[in-house]
Amino acid sequence: MVRILVVYDSRTGNTEEMAKSVAEGVRKAGAEVVLKRADDVSLEDMKRADGIILGSPTHFGTMSDRMKALIDESVRIRGDLDGKIGACFSSSAHYAGGNETTLLSLIKAMLIHGMIVAGDPLDVGGHYGVVSVGKPDAKTLEACEALGRRVVEIAGKLK
Numbered sequence: 001m002v003r004i005l006v007v008y009d010s011r012t013g014n015t016e017e018m019a020k021s022v023a024e025g026v027r028k029a030g031a032e033v034v035l036k037r038a039d040d041v042s043l044e045d046m047k048r049a050d051g052i053i054l055g056s057p058t059h060f061g062t063m064s065d066r067m068k069a070l071i072d073e074s075v076r077i078r079g080d081l082d083g084k085i086g087a088c089f090s091s092s093a094h095y096a097g098g099n100e101t102t103l104l105s106l107i108k109a110m111l112i113h114g115m116i117v118a119g120d121p122l123d124v125g126g127h128y129g130v131v132s133v134g135k136p137d138a139k140t141l142e143a144c145e146a147l148g149r150r151v152v153e154i155a156g157k158l159k
């Protein structure tokens, strides 16, 4: 069975809501999902997953300190994530507030791990990942589910 790890950070709940919908999409696609905050994730969780989806609030146009701390710690398992599928999502306060640069910061980390990165599906946007401005609305949460489903589909093909 495909196992997907959804890792997120969130101070005020917006990214957490997105993470729950991403996890729901994974579940609906028939895979096992592990949903954890960046603070609670172990490197073993990352190694054991077939795919990893990272979600961070936008903090000064980049990922949050807690997400960065996890990424920095993960240098210890560099090589073990090689070839896994990855994807990402972010919440920001403003439309041009840096949510895309946050996604790129997450994507860079995944690429440095040798991961294969998927954007959000074409029919829900088709860019770097899912973003929300403020509290995610129903359409954004649907896009989050679709992102989860997409990662399961690709992970299944790679397995």
Ligand SMILES: Cc1cc2nc3c(=O)[nH]c(=O)nc-3n(C[C@H](O)[C@H](O)[C@H](O)COP(=O)(O)O)c2cc1C
Residues within 6 Å of the ligand: 009, 010, 011, 012, 013, 014, 015, 016, 056, 057, 058, 059, 060, 061, 062, 091, 092, 093, 094, 095, 096, 097, 098, 099, 133, 134, 135
């Ligand atoms: C330290 C800090 C820095 C932030 N920097 C930005 C920013 O650069 N651009 C932006 O649009 N919002 C910024 N925000 C707002 C958050 O990205 C936004 O409120 C987001 O929805 C919070 O997600 P959360 O509820 O998951 O914590 C910042 C918030 C904090 C606490």
